[in-house]
Amino acid sequence: MTPAARRALDAAGRLFYERGIHAVGVDLIAAEAGVTKKTLYDRFGSKEQIVVEYLADRDERWRAFLAEHLRAAAPAPKARILAVFDASEAWVAEHSPKGCSMVNAHAEISDPAHPAYPVITGQKRWMLGLFTELAGEITPDGAATLGRTLMLLHEGALVAHGLGILPDPIRHARRQAEEALTALAGQRPG
Amino acid sequence: MTPAARRALDAAGRLFYERGIHAVGVDLIAAEAGVTKKTLYDRFGSKEQIVVEYLADRDERWRAFLAEHLRAAAPAPKARILAVFDASEAWVAEHSPKGCSMVNAHAEISDPAHPAYPVITGQKRWMLGLFTELAGEITPDGAATLGRTLMLLHEGALVAHGLGILPDPIRHARRQAEEALTALAGQRPG
DNA sequence: CACCCACTATACAGATCGGTATACCCTGGA
DNA sequence: TCCAGGGTATACCGATCTGTATAGTGGGTG
Numbered sequence: 001m002t003p004a005a006r007r008a009l010d011a012a013g014r015l016f017y018e019r020g021i022h023a024v025g026v027d028l029i030a031a032e033a034g035v036t037k038k039t040l041y042d043r044f045g046s047k048e049q050i051v052v053e054y055l056a057d058r059d060e061r062w063r064a065f066l067a068e069h070l071r072a073a074a075p076a077p078k079a080r081i082l083a084v085f086d087a088s089e090a091w092v093a094e095h096s097p098k099g100c101s102m103v104n105a106h107a108e109i110s111d112p113a114h115p116a117y118p119v120i121t122g123q124k125r126w127m128l129g130l131f132t133e134l135a136g137e138i139t140p141d142g143a144a145t146l147g148r149t150l151m152l153l154h155e156g157a158l159v160a161h162g163l164g165i166l167p168d169p170i171r172h173a174r175r176q177a178e179e180a181l182t183a184l185a186g187q188r189p190g
Numbered sequence: 191m192t193p194a195a196r197r198a199l200d201a202a203g204r205l206f207y208e209r210g211i212h213a214v215g216v217d218l219i220a221a222e223a224g225v226t227k228k229t230l231y232d233r234f235g236s237k238e239q240i241v242v243e244y245l246a247d248r249d250e251r252w253r254a255f256l257a258e259h260l261r262a263a264a265p266a267p268k269a270r271i272l273a274v275f276d277a278s279e280a281w282v283a284e285h286s287p288k289g290c291s292m293v294n295a296h297a298e299i300s301d302p303a304h305p306a307y308p309v310i311t312g313q314k315r316w317m318l319g320l321f322t323e324l325a326g327e328i329t330p331d332g333a334a335t336l337g338r339t340l341m342l343l344h345e346g347a348l349v350a351h352g353l354g355i356l357p358d359p360i361r362h363a364r365r366q367a368e369e370a371l372t373a374l375a376g377q378r379p380g
Numbered sequence: 381c382a383c384c385c386a387c388t389a390t391a392c393a394g395a396t397c398g399g400t401a402t403a404c405c406c407t408g409g410a
Numbered sequence: 411t412c413c414a415g416g417g418t419a420t421a422c423c424g425a426t427c428t429g430t431a432t433a434g435t436g437g438g439t440g
């Protein structure tokens with residue numbers, strides 16, 4: 001990626017996230033990045049493609065961020081599950097004051113044929129898969145159920161954080177996840 | 191509200207929800223409603239105001255829908271809490287295939303000074319208040335905590351439903367809410 | 381009858397949208 | 411020294427955006 005393309009993608013990401021995708025024009029992206037529209041269209045080809053790369057780039061950064069947190073976490077399954085919530089709390093504090101960028105993008109992209117659609121659903125499916133996988137290390141039989149519960153708590157916390165409706169929602173979700181895990185341990189002692 | 195204004199608001203609501211607010215122009219709203227732009231601006235004054243009334247109207251309908259479900263529910267606090275999830279499940283099946291209209295609108299409206307902002311946050315605060323109030327009938331001391339947990343499960347289920355990432359997320363959230371309530375009853379028998 | 385009001389029809393203003401074209405500058409490598 | 415490629419600047423295209431203006435229709439009420 002050329003330096004100008006990198007600057008453009010960074011500017012586009014910030015603007016798309018803060019103001020919404022449809023509300024941001026390519027002229028504004030070019031101006032904010034210190035890049036001409038010509039360069040934008042030489043590198044990306046279309047605004048649609050800029051949107052796709054914005055979401056993919058953000059997803060990639062998040063997964064790397066999360067992987068780092070999981071690597072640093074204690075190896076116990078419970079600790080690894082809670083580390084996901086810790087990673088989210090640190091991530092949103094720095095990058096996501098307005099909630100999940102995938103959920104917000106989904107609000108503006110209705111057509112499933114849109115090239116950004118698989119990026120959005122892919123990230124969510126991946127998160128559900130991760131929660132289910134981690135849940136399986138605790139309760140193989142109840143992995144699907146526990147994974148979905150963790151997913152709901154996590155998504156709910158993200159949207160609650162974005163709306164600013166209650167304080168520290170991710171920390172609250174983490175506590176509830178912890179309680180669900182200990183309650184499960186009570187059912188299956190050993 | 192005049193008949194033309196009603197038709198316009200219905201059309202605007204449908205279009206805003208399905209395609210996003212910024213993606214829908216007033217010409218399209220007028221055409222879909224069988225109304226001229228003149229009438230639109232005579233009745234509403236601006237597109238911004240149409241957005242505000244769209245959200246307020248939808249909120250009003252949802253609260254009436256929910257109130258009806260709560261009225262028909264058993265008087266026991268637990269049953270009333272679960273009735274909220276039942277109402278949501280019935281509501282989204284009919285009106286919200288793409289998730290919560292307030293959350294989706296929030297993705298497009300970033301400025302807290304936007305006149306639609308208090309409608310969005312107001313609905314969410316009201317829902318949190320309702321959950322907290324219902325929680326208080328079960329555990330007065332833990333009302334805030336339980337209310338927030340129910341809120342997270344509910345919001346998570348709504349967004350999961352909108353993304354179509356897992357089947358029947360609201361029913362799953364209802365089951366988790368039920369488990370949280372029975373676990374609480376175990377802690378505080380009687 | 382006159383009056384008012386909701387509404388329709390059409391045209392337009394001013395701005396911005398995504399996207400394209402022409403022309404020039406600068407730097408690094410063969 | 412030449413040249414290609416990344417980048418810049420500017421102007422433009424057709425379409426669409428929100429919002430306004432003018433003119434006229436139909437029904438109900440005093």
